[in-house]
Amino acid sequence: xxxxxxxxxxxxxxxxLPIVAFIALAGVFALGLGHDPTALKSAMIDKPAPDxxxxxxxxxxxGLARADLGGKPMxxxxxxxWCAPCRAEHATLAGLAASGVPLYGIAYKDKPEAAQRFLxxxxxxxxxxxxxxxxxxxxxxxxxxxPETYILDRDGRIRYRYAGALTDxxxxxxxxxxxxxxxxx
Amino acid sequence: xxxxxxxxxxxxxxxxGPALAVNPDERLADPVLEARARTLGKTLRCLVCQNxxxxxxxxxxxxxxxxxxxxxxxxxxxDAQVLAYLQAxxxxxxxxxxxxxxxxxxxxxxxPAVLLIGVGVLxxxxxxxxxxxxPLTPEERARLDLLMAGTDx
Numbered sequence: 001x002x003x004x005x006x007x008x009x010x011x012x013x014x015x016x017l018p019i020v021a022f023i024a025l026a027g028v029f030a031l032g033l034g035h036d037p038t039a040l041k042s043a044m045i046d047k048p049a050p051d052x053x054x055x056x057x058x059x060x061x062x063g064l065a066r067a068d069l070g071g072k073p074m075x076x077x078x079x080x081x082w083c084a085p086c087r088a089e090h091a092t093l094a095g096l097a098a099s100g101v102p103l104y105g106i107a108y109k110d111k112p113e114a115a116q117r118f119l120x121x122x123x124x125x126x127x128x129x130x131x132x133x134x135x136x137x138x139x140x141x142x143x144x145x146x147p148e149t150y151i152l153d154r155d156g157r158i159r160y161r162y163a164g165a166l167t168d169x170x171x172x173x174x175x176x177x178x179x180x181x182x183x184x185x
Numbered sequence: 186x187x188x189x190x191x192x193x194x195x196x197x198x199x200x201x202g203p204a205l206a207v208n209p210d211e212r213l214a215d216p217v218l219e220a221r222a223r224t225l226g227k228t229l230r231c232l233v234c235q236n237x238x239x240x241x242x243x244x245x246x247x248x249x250x251x252x253x254x255x256x257x258x259x260x261x262x263x264d265a266q267v268l269a270y271l272q273a274x275x276x277x278x279x280x281x282x283x284x285x286x287x288x289x290x291x292x293x294x295x296x297p298a299v300l301l302i303g304v305g306v307l308x309x310x311x312x313x314x315x316x317x318x319x320p321l322t323p324e325e326r327a328r329l330d331l332l333m334a335g336t337d338x
Contacts, residue, residue: 038235041277109245135249142274144232144246 042142042161049156050140051077052091054130057107057115063129064104070156073182074102075175077126078138078148085165086147087156090122097125102178105129108138108146120151151175153182193217211251218258225254225267230281238281 021165044050049069056063069076077093079086097103103124107115112131119129132138141150144163151160160178207226213219224238233244239251247330250271257267271279321329 040232040278041276043274043278047216048317058241135246136253139249139274144275165247 013059018180022096039163040144042158044142044150044158044161047158049150049158050137052130052137052140052169054132054137055104057110057112057129057131059121062126062128064106066156068104068128069152070154072102072154073179073184074104074152075151075179076104076106076141076150078106078141078143078146078150080108080130080146081114082110083108085144087118087122089147089167090125090163092168092171094123095124095168096166096175097127098170102127106137108133108143109133109135128136135156138145149175198327206241206247207240208248211248211255213259218255221239221264222251222255222258225258225264226251227267227279229254229271230279232275232279 018134045089045116047064051066053065054063075096079090093103101125105128107129110118110131110133115129116132119126132136138146141148142161147163147165149162150158153159158184160174162174166175207223207338213222223240227238227248229239231237231239231242231244231247231250234242237247239247240264253271254267256338257270262270268280276287277283283292285293
């Protein structure tokens with residue numbers, strides 16, 4: 001019996017272990033490469049949308065309250081006239097609304113006149129808009145920066161949150177498939 | 186002269202406190218509540234800057250959260266209730282110190298576990314007494330005898 005075979009298995013394990021550990025670590029890093037660390041997972045997923053009642057941005061328009069949400073899959077979009085990415089995503093929102101997706105807006109910390117001007121310049125794709133002057137409704141939704149877009153199901157529960165400007169690509173890969181899965185009419 | 190300059194410098198440095206973003210108009214009149222708000226503010230993450238507490242951050246959202254924390258305290262919330270309120274909206278990420286739950290077990294217990302494994306390996310290696318060599322087989326013995334006999338000549 002050769003002397004090494006006594007501890008042969010343990011010895012071989014000692015050589016294999018660092019390689020296994022390295023591969024595992026490399027795998028974790030590879031997964032992390034495609035992951036944006038500043039994008040936060042919403043803590044509100046699968047919770048009912050918070051209660052709120054917001055004034056309209058203009059006297060001749062309806063405001064937005066919790067009671068208006070639910071009944072069908074819909075989008076709630078937080079925007080602000082002072083926010084450049086909101087401007088950038090506006091055309092995408094207009095296209096989405098034109099295709100019949102129910103879209104509700106919440107103007108985050110915006111002056112009514114500024115919000116009116118913003119919508120007058122770029123068009124108004126929203127069915128209803130609430131004016132969240134102090135940003136409290138946004139905090140209740142878990143918003144950490146505008147623009148953010150939430151998908152709500154027919155029970156008024158939050159099912160998905162997209163933080164950042166929507167693009168046609170994001171619509172195709174993230175938003176529309178989820179709306180379809182929720183039974184979009 | 187130099188000693189005096191140094192003394193002045195030391196005295197000036199002693200006046201320097203940590204820079205806080207808490208604005209005077211946010212502060213509560215009640216020093217006890219304000220102190221609790223400060224303690225809470227240091228443990229809450231600003232979601233915009235992400236590596237600063239809401240007390241250290243100048244971000245708009247951090248300001249809103251500081252005001253919110255103070256409102257909850259004035260309304261009679263306990264510290265735990267304030268934290269739970271924000272956790273419900275922003276998740277564990279809003280806490281700068283992650284709670285111990287199954288999702289963070291690796292984070293909390295990983296390093297001590299690795300240390301224990303290391304110590305265990307060291308102890309085992311120290312203890313391992315080299316095994317006594319196996320007794321010679323009859324063939325080996327015969328061969329050895331032959332060799333020994335050969336060297337005598």
